[in-house]
Amino acid sequence: MHTKTLLELSDALKHKKISSIELTQHFLDRIKKFDPMLNAFITITERTALREARKADERISKNQASVLTGIPIAHKDVFCTADIKTSCGSKMLDNFVSPYDATCVQKLKNTGMVLLGKTNMDEFAMGSSNENSYYGPVKNPWDLDKVPGGSSGGSCAAVAARMVPIATGTDTGGSIRQPAALSGVTGLKPTYGRVSRFGMIAFASSLDQAGVIAKTAEDVAVLLNDFAGFDPNDSTSADNPVPDFTAHLNKSISGLHIGLPKECFNEQLDAKMADKIYAAAKEFEKQGAILHDIDLPMMRAGMPAYYVVAPAEAASNLARYDGVRFGHRCDNPKDLEDLYARSRSEGFGDEVKHRIFTGTYVLSSTHYNAYYKKAQQIRTLIRRDYENAFKNIGIILTPTSPTTAFSIGSRMKDRIQMYLSDVFTVSISLAGLPGISIPAGFLNNLPVGVQLIGNYFEESTLLNVAHRYQQVTDWHLKIPEKFRGE
Ligand code: GLN
Numbered sequence: 001m002h003t004k005t006l007l008e009l010s011d012a013l014k015h016k017k018i019s020s021i022e023l024t025q026h027f028l029d030r031i032k033k034f035d036p037m038l039n040a041f042i043t044i045t046e047r048t049a050l051r052e053a054r055k056a057d058e059r060i061s062k063n064q065a066s067v068l069t070g071i072p073i074a075h076k077d078v079f080c081t082a083d084i085k086t087s088c089g090s091k092m093l094d095n096f097v098s099p100y101d102a103t104c105v106q107k108l109k110n111t112g113m114v115l116l117g118k119t120n121m122d123e124f125a126m127g128s129s130n131e132n133s134y135y136g137p138v139k140n141p142w143d144l145d146k147v148p149g150g151s152s153g154g155s156c157a158a159v160a161a162r163m164v165p166i167a168t169g170t171d172t173g174g175s176i177r178q179p180a181a182l183s184g185v186t187g188l189k190p191t192y193g194r195v196s197r198f199g200m201i202a203f204a205s206s207l208d209q210a211g212v213i214a215k216t217a218e219d220v221a222v223l224l225n226d227f228a229g230f231d232p233n234d235s236t237s238a239d240n241p242v243p244d245f246t247a248h249l250n251k252s253i254s255g256l257h258i259g260l261p262k263e264c265f266n267e268q269l270d271a272k273m274a275d276k277i278y279a280a281a282k283e284f285e286k287q288g289a290i291l292h293d294i295d296l297p298m299m300r301a302g303m304p305a306y307y308v309v310a311p312a313e314a315a316s317n318l319a320r321y322d323g324v325r326f327g328h329r330c331d332n333p334k335d336l337e338d339l340y341a342r343s344r345s346e347g348f349g350d351e352v353k354h355r356i357f358t359g360t361y362v363l364s365s366t367h368y369n370a371y372y373k374k375a376q377q378i379r380t381l382i383r384r385d386y387e388n389a390f391k392n393i394g395i396i397l398t399p400t401s402p403t404t405a406f407s408i409g410s411r412m413k414d415r416i417q418m419y420l421s422d423v424f425t426v427s428i429s430l431a432g433l434p435g436i437s438i439p440a441g442f443l444n445n446l447p448v449g450v451q452l453i454g455n456y457f458e459e460s461t462l463l464n465v466a467h468r469y470q471q472v473t474d475w476h477l478k479i480p481e482k483f484r485g486e
Helices: 006-014 020-038 046-061 103-111 153-160 177-183 217-227 271-286 297-320 336-347 350-363 369-392 415-422 426-431 459-472
Strands: 041-044 072-076 114-119 166-171 186-189 209-214 257-261 290-294 395-399 435-443 446-454
Touching (some): 020 041, 020 114, 072 153, 103 217, 153 177, 153 209, 166 186, 166 217, 177 435, 177 446, 186 217, 209 217, 217 435, 217 459, 257 271, 271 395, 271 435, 297 415, 369 426, 435 459
Antiparallel strands (some): 041 114, 186 209, 395 446, 435 446
């Protein structure tokens, strides 16, 4: 059952080949068996899952089911879930239970999906390796000594090891696409505003976007139909019509113009990695797409601009954790100042503190013009670069990450090296564009991901192109050896 796609599972449920209870139990058993090796889950919601599965079975028997009813899912622990702990990977929120569901969680609940648990992540979604979690690192299912990528590493590892058919994630600078690449799964970051941020714990509000991690692009499309859409509770959510994302999956891509930015394929990119990405591009060419070398000169400014804008917004967003209203509170504070200072120093981990310091510095009156304002100007130039590119081409193709999964511990002492993991993803986030990472082969037995970038609200195009690739390749169907059995 764990090898089946969402539509296959849905069909099996509909025709009573399996019940949602059986399906849920199957995945819960896999989690019990495999998660001790991976640490992909922070919370496993066995009891509520079985209860929801029973309700789903009733809906199915009354013919009131939608395509998602009865299918198990896991949410990244950044999404608020009523009555279930939402930690955001932080000691600060280790005791936090939200009184309400995030909008996108609620929407999937309404369809009758079954929540299996909350997945591990870098603290407050800050990281590229999942090593910044208060709950310990997540292991990569392809090699347990390697990181799964981050910050949605728990969701990606869980899908890669087939402990859950599909999972949610969030992406601020690459946190869906990069771990999807390193873990060998498919991960979509939609256009900024496509999915509601209400109830999603904020890191950098102008960049944060919820998305989907699955085995196939088709599965992503099926979920996105219910996941996306305008939300009056989120002032930045887009009031655009939500198309049927599954409608154009099989459309021909003949005549599609695909741009390969020269800036990504320079001497700094490992030649073997470049070969894999070119091989993926060739597959599209075989289907009639036309490849172009393009210039995106501002892409290289993405990294420095991101590491000014994101910490600035984080410093501001994280000011709410003061030990007063919710979250960690220190013991026996002497006075208010002591309460703030100790609650925050005890509750936050190193990377989060580092970002708060950086963010506060770049927003200070003496440095604002030199850093924050400049970064916002660069952001505009990056957006223009992409807007110009999309005048002539349909999608852009790049590597998702410059390397495959790296060893646990190997980049923890070198922040710049860690930050460079997202060199190909951050500028897309700054521009607010949609991007998807799909499995495109292996290097030394570790997955390689190719990133496809679309114009605003063109998720359908990305999913179509990704699906066409997955029709002629089987990289996305590979399962890491240790997790192949029942
Ligand atoms: N790795 C990047 C960072 O550490 C991106 C994180 C994300 O997208 N949430 O900020």
